[in-house]
Structures are given as C-alpha cells and as structure tokens.
Amino acid sequence: MSDAIKHECGIALIRLLKPLSYYQEKYGTPYYGINKLYLLMEKQHNRGQDGAGIATIKFDVKPGNRYISRYRAMGSSAVADIFEYVQKKFVAVQKAYPQQSMDTQWLKDNVSFTGEVLLGHLRYGTHGKNSIESCHPFLRQNNWMSRNLVVAGNFNMTNVDELLQQLYELGQHPKEQADTVTVLEKIGHFLDDENQELFDHFKDKGLSNIEISAQIAKNIDVAKILTRSAKTWDGGYTIAGIFGHGDAFVMRDPAGIRPAFYYVDDEILVVTSERPVIQTAFNVPLGAVKEIKPGHALIVKKDGSITEEMFRQPVEQKSCSFERIYFSRGSDADIYKERKSLGKLLCPQVLESINYDIKNTVFSFIPNTAEVSYYGMMEGVNTYVRDFQKHALLNRSDKISDAELDDMLSITPRFEKLNVKDAKLRTFITQDADRQDMVQHVYDTTYGVVRDDVDTIVAIDDSIVRGTTLKQSILTILDRLKPKKIVIVSSAPQIRYPDCYGIDMSRMGEFVAFEAAISLLKQRGLAHIIDEVYQKCMASVTTPKDEVENYVKDIYEPFTDLEISEEIARIIRPHNLNAELEVVYQTLDNLHIACPNHKGDWYFSGDYPTPGGNKVVNRAYMNWMEGKNIRAYFSV
Template identity: 25%
Template sequence: MIREECGIFGMYGHQEAARYVYLGLHFLQHRGQESCGIISSDHISLYKQIGLGKVSEFFDEAKLNYLRGTQAIGHVRYSTTGSPTLVNTQPLSAMTQKGPIALAHNGNLTNAMEIRKRLMEEGQAFSTTSDSEVILHLIARAPYDDLVMSTRWALAQLEGAFAVLVMNRDTLVAARDPHGFRPLAMGTIGEVITSEAETYVFSSEDTAFGIVGATRRREILPNEMVVVGPEGMRTLSIVESPPPTRQCVFELIYFAKPSSRVFETSVYQYRYEIGKQLAREFPVEADYVVPVPDSGIVAAIGYSEESGIPMSLGLIRSHYVGRTFIEPTQGIRDFGVRMKFMPVPEVIQNKRIVLIDDSIVRGTTSRKIVQVIKEMKPKEIHFRVASPPVKYPCFYGIDFSRPEELLANKLKTLEEIAHYIGVDSVGYVSVDGLFPSGLVDEQHFCRACFDGHYPTKITTVSKESFDHEIKQASLR
C-alpha cells in the first residue's frame, strides 16, 4: 500500500472563505484521510480547527461557524494503517513577532532534519515531529518584518518538495518549490484576474475548483510565489537561479484524480495513453481486460482500445467500507481485500483476463486481489502494470515503504514477480513509455523511484530522517 501524501486548499477574498475551503477539501480527500484542518483569518486574528478523520467526519456547523474571516487555508493529511495522531495535523500556526502565521504544506523536505538540528541548537523548541514546522520557524526568524519577504527567505533555504500556503491576517502566499515536485493550481471566482483584489483560490488539484464555482487560471510555476493581499496579486521568484524542473510523475500515475489537470496535463488523458503504451509493450491474447478499481480503470480503457480486447468490470469495489470495521476473530483470509473488492463470476470464470493496475509497490495487495480472482476459476490471469517497477524510495513526500520491502527490489525477473503474485505473466510499462511525446516533456519530470536518479542531494541525514519517519509510521 502506498501511504498517500497531502492535499492543500486555500481561498482569499471571500466572506465564506472557510466554508468554501471545507468544500474544496472534500475534493482532495483522496490525498489523505488521517486528519484535516482549516485556519481562517480576519484582520484581528487567526481561527483554527484541526482534527482526526475525514473532512465530513470532523467538521460540523459549529466548527465552521467559528472559522471567521475572508481568507482561509486547509489541509488533508495522509492515511496510515495504525492509529492516527493529532500532533502533526495541519495547518500549523504560530504567534510570532510579525503577528500570527499559518502554514499548510504538501511534500517532504530533504534538509528538514539539518535545519531542525541547527534551530534546536540555537534554542528553538519544536512542538511537532513534522518537517513542515521548520518552515514556520524559519519564517518567524527571517530578518524581515513582512510576511512575503520572510516567506521567501525561508523557502529559499529549503531542499526537497513543497507546495505551501502561508497566511497572516491580511495576506496569503502560495508557492511551489524550485523543482516543482508537487502540484498547486490557482483559480478565481469572478472576472478575469486584474490587479484589483478579488477572490483567489488555490488547490493541490484543480478538480476541487468546480465545487466552489472557481475558474482555473493556471498552475503556480516551479520556484514561483503568488502573493494575494490588500494590494492585489503579484508574483515573485523564490531563488535567483532555479534548478531544472522535476515534477513528480507519480502524481500523474497514481495520486491525482483523473478529473484533474496536473502539471498542465490531463490526468485522464495521461493514464489512457499509458494504458495504450502498455498494450503495445506487453500484448497478450485474452477474453477481457479487467481493471483493479478505481486505480486501474483509465489505463485499462487505453489498453482495451489499443489491443481490441473488450474491457469488463470483473472486480466491483465496495465504497461503503469504513476505516474501522470489525474483523471476525476466526480470521477470514485476505479479509481487507475481500471487504473492498467483489469478483464477478460471469466475467472471470473460465476466461483469460488481463488485469490492469496503476502500480505495484510491495505486491501484497496485488497478490491478495489475484487470490480473490482465482477463486472464480479464470483460465489465465495476465497482470499489466501502468508504471515501471518501483525500486527506490521517494524522499519527496510519497511514502512507499522501506526499500527492502519493494517487490521489484526483492525479485529481479518478471517471471519471479509473476510467480509471487500468482499470475501467468506480468508486464510493466517501461520508463521511456511513461513520457508519451506531445503529452508530457520528460525533461521536466522526476522518476527517481524507478531509476534511482534523485534530482536533489540525498544526505545521510535525510536518509536517517526517512528511516525515522517510516519507524514512526509503523509505531502508530
């Protein structure tokens, strides 16, 4: 299982900013279900509501009524299999000499541990274990009075991945790191952007704009800070000489909703093309193409169209299974997967099927899904994966697993992987195949989890920090 990253949503210049952020966060819920929060602001103060669980579970009328003001930022945080914790729930906030400041961060900083150690040696106290807190402290300590220059000064010291929303009582800053690992889109409610203040909206994914009636304007660029405040909107660069753009290709493969446009690319179109590419690279004779719902559906459509093999829904996903169901004490084999996926005998029995999913990380879920399908007695199962083998950890905010747990690290050949999962054959799309010409420019993408070429330096300290995070997660 890939533990998901986070989603952020912000609004500036609207009487019901917090309620709109609340609505927007619903449409980013796929990016994290462990915890959620909103901080709003008027000219007097910041108002904060953070808690565990999904947005619809935590927020109620009273909490939303408390969130006053015309600007607000919100955050949803990734899910884990253990019990969640409140301490790292975002947005974070602090009272500083520059007034109250709030922060929502998506991504992972590779030099957070070094900065944290340095600040602690200087006497700085930390109240969370989150790397995001260093951003807040750097802003507070920056040698400037105003939020914009302080934020710029702080962000310029960071390495790794960040899409952030930073806010005080009258200004909101939206920024992406110089490599542009994580996405962040900007929209408006009302007429075309002018220098006059109007309603601005920011979201990890633009699919959340629809519910608040916002029009997508563009993405925040890598290395760009967009500032909205009493003087209107302006943009700044974070560093003078930015490194090459390296956007996370896994956003397109897995994280973003197919209805989103991420890195100026339609996620639906991308997955469809990768499905077609997969059919060209790993053709097979079969009766049906069967997607693992929902993650494999769009790639399966592409595979089906390219191969001419009809697509059929051989697995139905239950959308009604809550996070906490009671497992029978006698232990049904593969209980979790059985609660989630129901096989359709008419599609599977005595048929040759091509099973499509977007990725295989540890392989345990894929193996369980195959076991459930096999009980319906298919003639053959051929597993096709719409991404290359994941062989390396991600240090930029996608929490795969320990490197030694990655299936493609443990098993070297396709035959070994097929045998482990329990299928007749397996095929992954190639790394070159991830970048269909005319759709995405491969120069601008990170693919380090597939080829091990990290765009930033990965120090021993960042590796230690990674190991620490994994340990913390497994302890929860």
C-alpha cells in the same frame, strides 16, 4: 491501486478581494468564503483521510478582539466534522441575533471564521504521529499582529536534522524532530527578523509604536522572508501561510515536485493542490487556472496586490509522476488523457503476452482507480483489431469466402468488469489466519464471463507496490474463474526506490521489485553485491550530500526489467494458483511519453531531484540491512 498507500496532503487557500458586504449583496450570504472553502476541501478529500484543519484571519480588528480562528479534526470524516462545527456557530448566531446575523460588519466583529483570508488543509500522514497536534494549520502566535504566522502544507524535507541544527544555532530549542516544526520556526524566525528590521528603521524616523505597527504590516517583504527561510530546504513542498495582519503566500519547491494551482479574478484568489476542484467550485474554464512556477511564491498583500515572485532559483522540473498515475483525481483534463495514454502505450506488451489471441482473452481492471488506464488499453486493443482486420482484408490476393469474412469480422475484444471492490468489508480481525481469509473477500468477482481453461484474463492496475493484495486476494479470486492464464498489467513502471517527498513509500522492504532483485542476486551467486552496496551506503554517511550517489541502483544493475518482472510474478503467485501468471510493467520511456510535463520518476528510476534524496535512499537501504523498520527521514 491494489496496494493502498497513504500519500499526498492537500491545501486550499482563499483570499477574498472585496469586503464581506460585497459577497452578501451579490451571492446572498455573508459566508461565501467559508462555503467555498468547504467545497475546495471536500473535492480534495482524496488527499486527506487522517485529519483536516482550517484557519481564518480577519482584517483590521480592534485590539483585544480575536482575529485568528482555527479548528482541526481527526479521521476520515474530518472535513465534514469541521464544517459542521462552524455551521453550528453560524446557526446559533442566526437564532440568537436574527437582525445582526446578516450584518457583515457585526458578524466580523462578533463571530469566528468570518475572515477575509481562509486556509484549509487535508492531512494524509506518512509515518508520522496521527494526533490532533499533527493536523495543520499550525500557529506561531505573538501579541504583535504582524509576527503571527499560520502555516499549512503538502511537504516532506529530507534534511530535517540539518534544519534542526540551524535552529539550535539561531538560539531556538524546537520541541520535536519534525519538518513541520522546522518549517514553521524557520519562517517564523525570519518573520521576526523582518519585523525587527522594520521597527528599527521606522523608530529611527521618529514614528510612534502604533504608527510603526501599521508601517510594518504595509512594508513586510514576504519574498525576502521566504528566500531566507527556504535557503537550505531540501525536499518537495507546497506551503501556504498567512501573517497575522493579512499578507498571505503559497510557495512551491524549486523542482516543482508538489503541485499548486491558482485562479484569480477581481473578487477572489484561490489556491489548491488540484486544478479541477477550482474549475468545479468556481465554474471557470481550464485555461483560467494557472500553476505556480517552481521556486516561486504566489504572494497576496493585505492591500490585495498579487505577485508571483522567485524565492529559490528553479532547477530542472521534476513534478511528481505519481500525481498523474494515481494520487490526483482523474477529473483533471490532462490527467485523464495521460492515464488513458498509459493504458494505450501498454498494448504492444499486452498483445505479446497473450500471443495476439484476442478471441480468447478477457480484458479487465482492478478497481477503482485503474479504470481510466483501462479505457486507454481498450482503445489500443480496438485499434489493433481494426488494423489487423483491415490489413487481412485489403491484402488478400484471392476472393474471401463468406465464412472467412464472418470469422474475420467476428474478432471483437471482450472487455468486462471482473473485479468489484467491497467497500463495506473491513479486515479488522487480528489473527493472521483469519485475517488473511477475510482479505480474500475484499474483492468480489463476476462469474459466467470467463471460459474454463480457455480464456486468458488481462487485468490492469495503477501500480504494484508490495504485491500483497494481489497475492492474498485478487489473484486467488480471478483463479476461481478458471482462466488458462492471468496477466497483471501495471500502468506504472516497477517501483524500486523509496519516496522522501510525501508519499508513504519510504522503506526498501516494502517494494516487491526490490524483493525480486535481492532474490535474483542470491539465486545467481551475486549476493556479495548486497553487502558491497551496504558498505558504500555506510561510507556515504559522512559525505557532503551534494556528493552522495544512489548506490542502491547497483542492486538492480545485473538484471533486465523482464527478469525482475518474471521474479515478481513468482513471488506474488499464491501457492494454490492453477493458472499461468505473468506480470507486465509500463516502461520508463512510455511513462515519459504519456506524462511529458511530469518527469519526476525517482521511485522508478532512482534519479532523485534533490541531493537529499540520495542520502535518504541509502539510509533506507541501511535500515533494511540492519533490520530497522523505520523511515529514513523525519516528518509528521
């Protein structure tokens, strides 16, 4: 994507289903679990470059000994830093206690991060605080083992203010206005309730406190706790948690907005945010990895029993399509096919934009994540050329000459890598003029491929959010090749609305499509709509969220997609560009054809999957009108 945006967090949960000694005997290491956690997190590094954290819990530890271990780190190398820290501990033990270092029971008694349940998190912050305190996992500690709670997740809640009020009414006093706090404390509250109810129940039966603790750990109803906790949550979430005694869970929102995959055999249960990382780390086939159903929680009890239980009634599934277009790694079998399909489906629009002049067109892509959709576009263009040649040759009534045949068969699409991203260059200079000059050199280009004033360049990108990198860098660089025309193709539709479920796209003014619509309203004497929408949004503030509509749709209503695309081309066009410029966007219909199981398209269509989404988009518009450069929801 030319406009880099921060996005989804990632999780990795491992539950060892055998004693540590089993893995020592079979795999030759007592650190099997921690090694696999490292692999799962490193393979999901695309999901967390602000920070990371891990936590482990040991079973059946004697009182007075630690059984929860946690370590967090900041920065793009956080995963490596964390596991280097853990590895140093293991190496120190091996040097100091060479005999005991292979004794799994001794390790469990004496060394941290040797537990049976392991949880990892990769953080990609949106607009929240970027500090070590913001890194998951979060702990809620208590001297009662079964009241301890470890939580990490990939989530944003749209109704944090409402959830905070509910915590106040429960008698709590949260220290921050953040969805991480509300989630942790809400689950923690009902975990406490469940503990107390079970304590009272077994106390009435005459059990001692020590006996009661064991019975509580055995009988805690995890699904009940999650059902009560999530009753009023409005957002997209995959949340993993561990109770101190060993029960663990991963829960997924009722619309299936955020992804969650799992694999289980007789040795291990593993859950991650992306499917191929499980396939890679455990060498298992595609069909062995399952997806947690929306509104369900995958629950593994301390005794190893595993169930998938509903905690909220599922609604129409609206899994995030941006996961398929950009966020998730393209090594997933289905995502790879879908991204190719996105490129192929764009071909009719692309061919029309070049007037079907294949001979004088160079097809390329904007590095690096648009490469797969580029392959799909290549496939579509090649199919068109074959069909064109076949039709022309088979439908001639006269004999074709050798020269005509040579000319027809010489039609070969030109696919070239024109842009190369310079990963080493950092635009650290703060003065605007100097910094813009540096931005223009983030991409290098390939010379000698495009013919001066003859060829058209078609360059495909994943999506266009702000258009600033195109304007400040890519278009200027491509124009140096002296093409007749440049066609920028977006494999995603026009991004028109903010996200409120995890992606760093929450402010209206960041979207070039919104800027284009506002510009057109002013140009055509329709500026009154801008204020009318503001008034509707203002009036909706006190309206129950279930009754609120997305009034920002009215901004786009007067215009066709093509009109907005043409205005976007005008906005992102550098003042000194010589070539003709056109911008082509994916259609919503084709997006759904390419990604049939991921219908979450609210950033394109404005159709939010939860009631809170409409309140957020209206608040984002109000913030824009009032000149407030802030997000429209609370989060860390």
